[in-house]
Amino acid sequence: MAPYESEDSQGSGRRKAARYAVPVAVVGVAAVTIGLVPALADSGDPDLPKITARELIEKIAASDTEQVSGTVKIHTDLGLPSLGGATPGLPGAGGGKDSSSADPKAKLTELATGTHTLRIAADGQDRQKLSILDDASEYSVIHNGADVWAYDSGSDEAYHAKNTEGASGDRARKHSSELPATPKQLTDEILKASGSTTSYTVDGTAQVAGRDAYRLQIKPRQSGSTVGAVTVSVDAKTGTPLKFTLTPASGGAAVVDAGFTKVDFGKPAASTFDFTPPKGTKVTEAGEPQDGGRAKQAPDGVGSLDGLRVIGTGWTSVAELKLPGDSGVAGLASGSASSGMPGDAQKFLDSLGDKVKGEFGAGTVYSTRLVNVLITEDGKVYAGAVTKEALVKAADAG
Structure with a gap:
């Protein structure tokens, strides 16, 4: 697939798209996410009208997709040593002995290695659902207006956060976005790093989850980066990123790869975002002390980097x-x-x-x-x- 065009300077197009760029805080992305999944539905080179890199970035920026549902495959291969199945914790990520297993922060490290299947649904800014599917259990984060619920069916525990300042306040959104795992979220992070240190190329076309897509290739211009390239497959019709792949400069399998295997841009059913804890579920309220009524204090210095x-x-x-x-x-x-x-x-x-x-x-x-x-x-x-x-x-x- 020969490149259509290489853009050395994005000019106004880059500035327009800046709020949608996937940031070079690649460290943060890598700490909580993904790797190469060969089984992703990516096949064929559809014949699409030619487009420049600037036009494709603007297409991503102009995308107004607010309703989407589907299945995402995500895999992380950071090359971390095996710890016998244990998942190392991240500072501040939760998951301590006194925290709820349903706390979204306690789940972040699970996406830092291996392959995961996610089911997602979104209906605007106030209704989203993300589920991590395992062989025998399911973990879900549901944002519905003022409420954010997280439920771990394996432990039968639920975590609840409520925004007391309005149905669409920042606090609820913060809890609902604890798991940045979709191609769009990852792409937004990288594009925020747009600038003279980055080159953009339209690297042909692809089919992802049955959708025709353009491939936007993003590469560092600077020497010394461990990032080889980021490739984003962008839906030709909606401008929505469908697949995100980050390959290292050292070569080999991708470090981060996340892509839809099924996607639907129709309005999800309202019931998708309904949640009531099953009878007998242990429910933890956000900010609630976890040791019998006495709030635990972090050791001196912890959390004060x-x-x-x-x-x-x-x-x-x-x-x-x-x-x-x-x-x-x-x-x-x-x-x-x-x-x-x-x-x-x-x-x-x-x-x-x-x-x-x-x-x-x-x-x-x-x-x-x-x-x-x-x-x-x-x-x-x-x-x-x-x-x-x-x-x-x-x-x-x-």
Whole structure:
């Protein structure tokens, strides 16, 4: 499939589409989502009118699709080491011993690895439903006006958040968007990174979920990024992203791939968004203490990441932050006794990282196929979708 055209400068088209761009906070996307699923319904090269990259970006920006339902396949392959089936938690993601298994934050890490089937439905900004389908259970997040419900059929637990300031307030929307997993959400994140550091090409056509689509290819211009390319299949009729694939600069299988296998742009039935907890379900209200009436306090320093700043621009941006002094993470990186870890556990952790030195001092780099993280001995963290060399260079500059 030969490219139709390469756009070096998007001009007004890029500015118009900026609010729909999929951000280069690729770190955030990678932390909570997806990888390559060969079985996605992507076949054929339909004969469509030629279109420029600028026109296709504008088509995405102009898309007013508010009603959609269907099935999405999503898979993440970050190259993380196997932990015997355990899913590592993310800071602030919930899922502690006192939290509800139905809390959306507790489910984020499940989408960070492996293959998942999602069923989605949306009817405007105030009604959405997303379900994660497993062999023997189902987890759903339902936003209906002022209410957000999450239900885990496996544990028979429900989580409820209510917006007390109006049916379409920001609080309810925040809870309903805890799981950014659709091609549209991922595409919006990447396109936010539009700028002179990015090139755009229309890379032919495809069929996704029975729909004719254009393929928009997005590539970093900067050296040092671990992102090879992002390919978005855009519905030719509606301008809605149907499939999102992120491939690493190192080659091989995609790191993130999410696409519809079935899609319908008709209005979902109103009953789709109705939810009443089944009898006997344990219901947790948002903000409710989980330990018998006494709210648990986070340890000193946890949740208060200090001095977050960004070094660099575009695809090679690196986030720098200072860890709390009593977090012990700096000790983990240095292998010092202050880490408090058993020797064998420390050796295992050391085997996952590479010791590095620079003008910044010394530390350890932990790598995935997309994101590299440097933890220095003096308690700083540098993270980005950049190579190890670029990460060390950013730390030296910081």
